[in-house]
Amino acid sequence: MIQWYPGHMAKAKKDIEARLRVIDIIFELVDARIPFSSKNPMIASMLANKPKLLLLTKADLADAYQSKKWAHYYEREGYQVLAIDALSGLNVKRIGKWAKEVLADKLAKEKAKGLLERPLRAMIVGIPNVGKSTLINTLVKRKTTMVGNKPGVTKAQQWVRVNPQFDLLDTPGVLWPKFDDEKVGLHLALAGAIKDEVLDVFKLGEYLIAFLGNHYPQVLWEKWEITSPMTFDAVLEQIAKKNGFIKTDYQERVLDLIIKEFRSGRLGRITLDRFAQFKLGNPENDEL
Ligand SMILES: Nc1nc2c(ncn2[C@@H]2O[C@H](COP(=O)(O)OP(=O)(O)OP(=O)(O)O)[C@@H](O)[C@H]2O)c(=O)[nH]1
Ligand SMILES: [Mg+2]
Structure with missing residues (x-):
């Protein structure tokens, strides 16, 4: 995993910083399958003083029990x-309603000052492929932004008017230059946040199979009788054998297949970031 932080990402980050002044609220998107690994620490510190909502996207693909644990954790934060x-x-x-509630004081103050x-x-904001542009399209109920199931689809910022009371800025996905924990890199890659071209499919596939064996053995059994x-x-x-791959050099094809099956949700609802494994400095979390 070498080039996951190319020059255009550094620029995307700078562009986000430059725009912050005119922004009332941030929608920070993290992938519900990796709520820790997809939370960009570089972005978080930049946004520290802004009102924000943390949205766990792709919750339909994640383990509901784990999502609840993570949601509670971030609420406590x-x-x-x-x-x-x-x-x-x-x-x-609910997003628009929550945003208005969060900003009610600010807007009331502006009104009292006589501002229009x-x-x-x-x-x-969020990592590549987390669903930023898709969320905008769903909010405006039409296709206004480009979306695609690969990282790096959005190349530049784009304003979209949801309604006369609400403007949204789409931004290109941003990662950070160094992952302190190797697991974070692997989970980002499996979730589809890093370009496939720079990934080691053997390493990823081997990790995923071991992970499924540990946490979701029934998936391996039901899908492939493993x-x-x-x-x-x-x-x-x-x-x-189960897929009828007859050539002897089936390894890469099999690994590609299981990664695709995971990403598309065809293996069921799976969370890679196990809450109990990222103890996050709280000894109480040990038992979870
Ligand atoms: N299952 C599921 N898929 C989603 C959801 N949101 C987005 N997707 C899919 O995720 C993929 C990426 O979506 P985009 O909206 O292009 O992601 P993005 O964050 O804008 O990505 P970049 O522009 O590359 O930074 C698309 O294939 C979407 O259909 C969701 O809530 N559930
Ligand atoms: Mg996009």
Whole structure:
């Protein structure tokens, strides 16, 4: 995993910083399957003094129990948190209402000063492929921004008017230059935030199979009749057989397949960031 922080991301980050002055509220998007790994620490410190909503996107793909744990965790950290599915629209309607509530004081003060009523300005930020542009399209109920199931689709900031009271700024996805924990990099890659071209499919696939064996063994069984303990090679052979891959060099094809199946949700609702594994300095979390 080498080039996940190319020059255009550094520029995207600078552009976000430059725009902050005119923004009333931030919608910070994290992927519900990786609520820790997808939270950009570089962005978080930049946004420290802005009102914000933390939105767990793709909640339809994540383990509901884990999402609840993470939502509570971030609430305790002082965030307002909402788990959403931007495709079906789950909880999306509540976003505008929450934003108005959060900004009620600010708007009342402006009114008291005699300032004209104006649209709220929200900025959407988050890692690549987390669903920023999709959420905007769902909010405006039409296709105004480009979306795609790969990182780096949005190349520049774009204002979208949701309604006369509400303007939204779409931004390109941003990662950060160094992952302190190797697991964070692996989880970002599996969730689809890093360009496939720079990924090691063997490493990712091996990690995913071991992860499923540890946390969702029933998925391996129901999908491919894999029981643990089985060696990595035996697992690949079994999946190849189940899919009718007859060539002997099936390994890469099998690994591509399971990564795709995971990303699309065809393996069921799976959360990679296990709350209990990221103890986050709170000894009480040990038991979770
Ligand atoms: N299942 C599911 N898929 C989603 C959701 N939101 C977005 N997606 C999918 O995620 C992919 C990426 O969506 P985009 O909206 O382009 O992501 P983005 O954050 O704008 O990405 P960049 O512009 O590359 O930074 C698309 O294939 C969407 O259909 C969601 O809530 N649930
Ligand atoms: Mg986008």
